[in-house]
Amino acid sequence: MKPTTIANEQKLIWRMRGTGIFEDPNDLCQVITACGVICAYGLSRKASGTRRYFWLAPMALLALALVYTHSRGGMLSTLAAIMTLMTYKYGTRVAVAGGFLSIPAIIVLGGRQTEIDLEDGTGQDRIQLWSDGAEKHRWILLPKGTRIDTSDMDNWIFPEGTKVWKEFRRDGVRVETRLFQKVGPGEGDWVGVAYVWSADQRDAIATPEGATDALGTAHDVPTAGQCTGCHGGRTSRVLGFSAIQLSTTAPPGGLDLQGLIAAGRLSDPPSGDFALPGDETEQNALGYLHANCSHCHNQHRPASDGPRCYDPRKELDFGLYVDELGAPERTGAYRTTEGVITPGDSEDSDVVDLVSKRSGRKHMPPLGTELVDEDGVELLRNWIDRM
Ligand code: HEC
Ligand code: HEC
Secondary structure, three states, X not given: OOOOEHHHHHOOOOOOOOEOOEOOHHHHHHHHHHHHHHHHHHHHOHHHHHHHHHHHHHHHXXXXXXXXHOOHHHHHHHHHHHHHHHHHHHOHXXXXXXXXXXXXXXXXXXXXXXXXXXXXXXXXXXXXXXXOOOEEEEEXXXXXXXXXXXXXXXOOEOOOOOEEEEEEXXXXXXXXXXXXXXXXXXXXXXXXXXXXXXXXXXXXXXXXXXXXXXXXXXXXXXXXXXXXXXXXXXXXXXXXXXXXXOOOOOOOOOOOHHHHHXXXXXXXXXXXXXXXXXXXXXXXXXXXXXXXXXOOOOOOOOOOOOOHHHOOOOOOOOOOOHHHOOOHHHOHHHHOOEOOXXXXXXXXXXXXXXXXXOOOOOOOOOOOOOOOOHHHHHHHHHHHHOX
């Protein structure tokens, strides 16, 4: 069987972060536009005679490059530059008319692409799965013209054809990129696989069998079968791209709940962001448990469609749900944890004991981590001791 590579998969992505020195296609557009203006100046210099038509060649190349960035913002700025030149040469009326006529072209050429990036100081650091300190980036592709069914705000149902990626960098090396995609209309119609990057970092190869210590780092890559061990724990199957996790302000180029609402991508848009209850410690602890524990420990787990070994009993629920955000005490982390959390006494709480180790018969989370998240443990201790 011919292995699929991430390069084949990513033909479909238009906008992705990390294109060489330009982190964002919009930055590249600025440079293209600036060069275009210089060329236009050259072209308009009658003194150069017919030689000035030489400038048409780089201009055509720049135009092509602009189209390939699929950046609507970049095209708009080019349009603004052209309109300024036209106003100068032909007067305002012609310039405005030309501007209006070009707008449909921008909509077609600019494409529509959503990109997510929950990192970079969005304050979401604690609403993230601990992955032994790996740096993570995420992207989503929603098929054109589709919406996410948000009629159940706690369990978004994604349209067929949705693709989500998550990339892991460990010790500065890009190790793996996971692809999770919805291949049919049913809730469980998701398939996932991890792609492991080559040593030269140019391409990545589908690795359904997983890998240990990939690329010489301490990073382990899960098998395709293990994806459902965690992702099968919620009806949505997507774990981090949710109303609660996206209630943040994304850095430029990233996506947050407001961005999704503005783009018209939610079937039932909420009226605003969802704030977590309590003070900072409580919010951080609740967010931590939601992101790290609730995909297994929640009372709404769908019937298992993957390996059952990580299917815990349903009494515990560490999940956050939009109608339980009124006060910390209303959340599952308080209501369902009698016996495993002793208020005021972290030493006597099983939760702290289990998250503080990675060896022995039982530790939490049981999968996907070999190092203790010291900051996470400290956070849970503080939270419980102050209860
Ligand atoms: C140990 C549990 C676990 C395993 C195993 C796991 N994931 Fe995830 N995954 C998560 C959690 C939790 C999130 C959301 C939080 C985050 O990304 O930090 C997530 C997020 C993702 C995302 C970003 C979209 C989303 O759901 O938020 C992708 C893509 C992804 N995983 C793909 C995969 C694939 C493919 C596999 C199998 C090769 C896999 N995962 C195995 C727990 C897991
Ligand atoms: C990959 C799935 C998975 C994840 C993620 C996970 N757990 Fe568990 N957890 C289990 C399983 C399986 C058991 C053992 C079976 C059982 O007793 O229900 C368990 C048991 C427990 C228990 C003991 C329950 C008891 O009755 O004694 C606690 C407490 C616990 N987990 C806390 C956590 C915390 C806190 C986190 C997050 C830091 C977490 N778990 C993350 C699957 C998971």
